[in-house]
Amino acid sequence: MATLVTGGAGYIGSHTAVALHDAGRDVVLVDNFSNSSPKAVDALRALTTPDIACVEGDLLDPATLERAFTDHDIDEVIHFAAYKAVGESVEKPLDYYGNNLGSTIALAQAMADHGVRRLVFSSSCTVYGQPDENPVTEAAPTGAESPYGWTKFMSEQILTDAANATPLDVVLLRYFNPVGAHPSGTLGEDPTGIPNNLVPFLMQVAVGRLEKARVFGTDYDTPDGSGVRDYIHVMDLAEAHVAALDALSDGLSGATAVNIGTGVGNSVLEVIAAVAEAVGRPIPYEIVDRRSGDIAMTWAATEFAADVLGWRASRDLDEMVRDHWRWQSQNPNGFE
Ligand code: NAD
Ligand code: WQD
Numbered sequence: 406m407a408t409l410v411t412g413g414a415g416y417i418g419s420h421t422a423v424a425l426h427d428a429g430r431d432v433v434l435v436d437n438f439s440n441s442s443p444k445a446v447d448a449l450r451a452l453t454t455p456d457i458a459c460v461e462g463d464l465l466d467p468a469t470l471e472r473a474f475t476d477h478d479i480d481e482v483i484h485f486a487a488y489k490a491v492g493e494s495v496e497k498p499l500d501y502y503g504n505n506l507g508s509t510i511a512l513a514q515a516m517a518d519h520g521v522r523r524l525v526f527s528s529s530c531t532v533y534g535q536p537d538e539n540p541v542t543e544a545a546p547t548g549a550e551s552p553y554g555w556t557k558f559m560s561e562q563i564l565t566d567a568a569n570a571t572p573l574d575v576v577l578l579r580y581f582n583p584v585g586a587h588p589s590g591t592l593g594e595d596p597t598g599i600p601n602n603l604v605p606f607l608m609q610v611a612v613g614r615l616e617k618a619r620v621f622g623t624d625y626d627t628p629d630g631s632g633v634r635d636y637i638h639v640m641d642l643a644e645a646h647v648a649a650l651d652a653l654s655d656g657l658s659g660a661t662a663v664n665i666g667t668g669v670g671n672s673v674l675e676v677i678a679a680v681a682e683a684v685g686r687p688i689p690y691e692i693v694d695r696r697s698g699d700i701a702m703t704w705a706a707t708e709f710a711a712d713v714l715g716w717r718a719s720r721d722l723d724e725m726v727r728d729h730w731r732w733q734s735q736n737p738n739g740f741e
Pocket of ligand 2: 581582
């Protein structure tokens, strides 16, 4: 039996494939490489086993899922494949709704057709917007402020409705801010174009691909005025997926939304200091206006993840940026 990992060549999917292998599972990837490189698959096979299968194709093409489910003995699924750039989703809403909702519906239908009932879905803390209080619990109100955010909100609803009406059991993992890389330095995040996210941007400044970082506002109502987020090591996040699959195998039923964070908030200026420490020299930056749509601060309540999945993050910010820097310094141009 094998675990199907959609978007398995991407940043979080590839690291999760390593964690699944380390936990003794057979892994089948599906990816169309729209936002990733086949070299990520080579890297993860080198870290694990050449036997990891990869079905190349688009989830919106029915033949892709048919191949995945008939050529392999799939008994559980993790669905990472999606477009994820918040700003781009405002420019191209139909692409985002089409890809993110279309792939989720097609996958859930294929699972039903093939009698597969256990699913872990990549959701996001974006469904909370700016929470009224921190740490934010799973009971906090949800909604969205971008087409991307709505695709996560709507996918959660679609899968919850399906879980209520059909044998599907699903864990909706609401990730906070994933950073870091596999500790080997051979697998990591390789964003296309100029990074949107803070840590990949800082890393590209550190290797000289970008001149200086920008801090999007120091006038927030936070301790040092810069935005505060809950950064989580991608290997902790990867292990949370294994824990979620185990919980489903152990009988967790219906649809369950779970925060995946560390419970610790760090500011942009603290992240810049941690990266400078890991790199061994200052990171040049300038303070600019707030980025439209940004919130001041959010971090996760982690008790529910501990209760329902038996999982807690174990790596701190210093380890995240050290591992991210090992990857970036050994691969200044990513997989190219
Ligand atoms: P990523 O872009 O690195 O990985 C997504 C993968 O899915 C890519 O390899 C892409 O080629 C593939 N893909 C996209 N559409 C596809 C399709 N129609 N058919 C087949 N493959 C397709 O992104 P990531 O950072 O690894 O994120 C994984 C998931 O986690 C996404 O659903 C994302 O929305 C969610 N998420 C990410 C973050 C984050 O900050 N990285 C935070 C919260 C949630
Ligand atoms: C982090 C902090 C910025 C870049 C996004 C998505 C969210 C989720 C995770 C998918 C903020 C500041 C950033 C820079 C900066 N993704 N910043 N200079 O916005 O918290 O979350 O990724 O689901 O939905 O919105 O992450 O890394 O972009 O920003 O000062 O060049 O860094 O203002 O305070 P964000 P981020």
